[in-house]
Amino acid sequence: SGFGRGRNAEALRLPFFAVNDVPDTATWMVRGNGRSSLTHKGWTWTDLWSQDSGTVRLLGEPEASSLDSLSWSHAPVMGDLALTLSPQHIQGIFLGQPHGVYVHNLPMRGSSGTLFDNVPDADWMHLKTAHAPSLILLQFGGNAVPGIQTAQEARWFAKRLANNIRFLERTFPGIPILFIGPSDMGRSPTAFPGLPLVVDALAAEIASTNALHWDLQAAMGGPGSMAEWVNRGWASDDHIHFTRRGAQEAGERLEQALLAAWQSLRTP
Numbered sequence: 001s002g003f004g005r006g007r008n009a010e011a012l013r014l015p016f017f018a019v020n021d022v023p024d025t026a027t028w029m030v031r032g033n034g035r036s037s038l039t040h041k042g043w044t045w046t047d048l049w050s051q052d053s054g055t056v057r058l059l060g061e062p063e064a065s066s067l068d069s070l071s072w073s074h075a076p077v078m079g080d081l082a083l084t085l086s087p088q089h090i091q092g093i094f095l096g097q098p099h100g101v102y103v104h105n106l107p108m109r110g111s112s113g114t115l116f117d118n119v120p121d122a123d124w125m126h127l128k129t130a131h132a133p134s135l136i137l138l139q140f141g142g143n144a145v146p147g148i149q150t151a152q153e154a155r156w157f158a159k160r161l162a163n164n165i166r167f168l169e170r171t172f173p174g175i176p177i178l179f180i181g182p183s184d185m186g187r188s189p190t191a192f193p194g195l196p197l198v199v200d201a202l203a204a205e206i207a208s209t210n211a212l213h214w215d216l217q218a219a220m221g222g223p224g225s226m227a228e229w230v231n232r233g234w235a236s237d238d239h240i241h242f243t244r245r246g247a248q249e250a251g252e253r254l255e256q257a258l259l260a261a262w263q264s265l266r267t268p
Helices: 034-040 121-130 151-171 194-206 216-220 226-231 244-266
Strands: 020-022 026-031 043-050 055-058 069-077 080-085 088-096 136-139 177-180 212-214
Touching: 026 088, 043 055, 043 080, 055 069, 080 088, 151 177, 151 194, 194 212, 212 244, 216 244
Parallel strands: 136 177, 177 212
Antiparallel strands: 020 088, 026 080, 043 069, 043 088, 055 080
């Protein structure tokens, strides 16, 4: 992985900040999500990114050499999909079809959102050409909170994050960016002294970019609201992470905020 503990800087590659080494011939089984399969009607194209010129066979498709990427269109797949690989370094696989919303999640658990500009420019250009986004959603700040004790440290972090947002703005000009700030955290409003510092610093710095900013802590109910979310079953006992129901609640509140903002733009 190019991210997280024990990271390998050479693996900090798009599309997923990780590289999978195939030292010998191997078969990958890509398993569909049963819940989403009920509505997405199966995926009809597969796109594989590789660093090498190895070979790949998809289902009954003929074997082909892999350059930057290999793409196949095929009959809808609802369950498992088999890929036969020769030795190579795989950067990732995209699965898609024409129905619904296409989501590309970058696995960055534990990140502070300050490493986008460390990725090779060629990877960003490849992503822009192959899968240009229509909206970029960012949520960062919570992982930085425990290590921040002063307003100066919070401003330094927020400036670095804002610089990464500007990098994404230059890379994807005209594409809207929505930044979601940290949630409330802890058993009391004073559990994390760095939280209000980070929230304020992010609000100031994000305003200097062209990104939209949504204050998740405020949407939850403000400082100290995490305790109520735990009582409702919307957050776990660690008073930091949402439960599945809590994530749904936060998502619904974000949707309401976006609709309200859209209506305000449409109404003179």
